[in-house]
Amino acid sequence: MTEMVEELLKPQEEEWLCNSNEALTIWFFEPSTDPDQEFDSAQVYPMFTYSIFGDKEQIYGYKNLEITLKFSSGSFATYFDVRYSDKIPDVSSTSIADNVIDKVKTLIPNDYITNFDTFLQTVNENAYSFKPMGEKITEYRLEEGKDIIYEIYRATFNTPRFKEYHKRFQILVLFYIEAGTYIEEDEKWETMLLFERKRIGDKYIYSLVGFCTMYNYYFYNREECVNNIIDRTNNKVPVSERVNEGKVIPEDIRLRISQFLIFPHVQGKGHGSKLYQTIYKYVLSNSRIKELAVEIPNDSFEVIRDKNDLLYLREQKAFEGLAAPVDKKTIDSLRRKYKLNKRQLLRCLEIELLRKLNKSDAAAYKAYRLQVKERLYNWNKEILKDIDRDERIEKLEETFKSLVEEYQDILLKYN
Incomplete structure (x- = not known):
């Protein structure tokens, strides 16, 4: 009933x-x-x-x-x-x-x-x-001759007016970033704000069209930690504790992108790339920052990241003359120079190696395949170690083929 x-x-x-x-x-x-x-x-x-x-x-x-x-x-x-x-x-x-x-x-x-x-x-x-707050980092135009300029500012929760301003726009994180949450007003957060500036009569007005929040984590450098232990035995001061004019120099940091959003009504115009390029240039120019990382990137952000990292590294001839297998020393040197985390650096390297690979050369293709599979295994070791050998080989081969297809799609766009 x-x-x-x-x-x-x-x-x-x-x-x-x-x-x-x-x-x-x-x-x-x-x-x-x-x-x-x-x-x-x-x-x-x-x-x-x-x-x-x-x-x-x-x-x-x-x-x-x-x-x-x-x-x-x-x-x-x-x-x-x-x-x-x-x-x-x-x-x-x-x-x-x-x-x-x-x-x-x-x-x-x-x-x-x-x-x-x-x-x-x-x-x-x-x-x-209304005027933007914080330090102006750069500006750009999407169309030459138009009186519309886009300006990017860097702000922290210590920046005048920013704390109150952030409370106003943060609700958009919940609407457009999957699993997005409000961030705490911690001094280690910094935000890049993207504004449109346009003229109305003899005045300018500003509109917020996007932003990116980033967190400053301590950069754990295994090599430096070993050297610090040696330095202590020689009564030397570790790098992270050096003093300059009575002030402790801030520790090296890993800057991690947390929230990246271009507002929906202005998407598809190239603002995402411009904002990411500005962040990456800021990272490269800042001696404190040793690595740029991303917190659980979604597919749309991965597209922006892959495109801009690839084009920049190609412009810098970062992978010139390299072929698989690329040794660990070279990879570590590239990672330090371009300040990308290891996974992203290897991803870009693998895409570029595939672009230059002669697939009819069996030995060269085997070397490439083994390098990629080694990386895939190391990345998924905890899952794969409990699978029997034959199934593990099969899973790695499937993942490798799927990844090559993904890389080829990327290369079709940015070859």
Whole structure:
């Protein structure tokens, strides 16, 4: 009898359910360069909302639910609104509607705006007073002759105005970065901010179009640690503890990219590559930074990373004259020089070796295959060691063939 009642209730329950990705819309507003209209706006939808509304990305208790977040493109002043045509009556503890407002309120600054006219007024006022914060690193144009410039700034949580600003745009991490979470306001975080600057009349306005958060980890160098032990026996000071003018020199660091996002309405124009190139150049120019790493890169970021690392290393002739097998000493030297972590350096090396490989040369192809398989085995040793020899050989061969296909696809794009 209970099962029959539950079956009868199901259709009624479903009419109060909605997909949270579809119910929520995000807008970016800024003054228009078109004299015939006051504002330009771009509407987008989130890719993910599970961190707010649960793994099923469903909201219960409403009909025709509309959740709206609108941002001033520069200052990120926030408008928040929730509307619906009907809400389920709270007749029992099992039919209470989800508290949509509270779920979103906890993730945005307290000074959000609920009146749309007030929001538009704020957009207009903020547009001409807002300026980027932090240290300007570089600028670029996508099209010569156009009066639109893109500027990249570096900021930390100690940078004036940045802590408050970060609270405004960080919600986009939840919407567009899978498994993305808010970061703590730790002084070891630094952020690259990408702004668009364009002229309206005789003034300039700035719009945030992307950002990258990076964390400074201690760079553990096994070779240096051994030397430090020897130095201690000779009463010398280890590198990480040297003193200059009464100040301890900061330890060497591994800079790890954590969150990398170009906003959806400006994607596909090359901004991702420009931002990554700026970060990599910053790493190469900073003597403290010994390695650039990435925290669990997704597929779209891997494309940006592979493309730009390959083109830069090719431009530098980093792999000139190399053929498999490449010895460990050479690999370590390249890794230190170009400050890429070992996996990425080897990935780029393998792609370039494949590009120059004469596949009709059986000995050369065997040497390449063995080098790649050795790397694959070392990377997956814990999994493979428990598999019998014949299956291990088969698995490595399958993985090798799949990887070569992936490399060939990359080479078709960037040969």
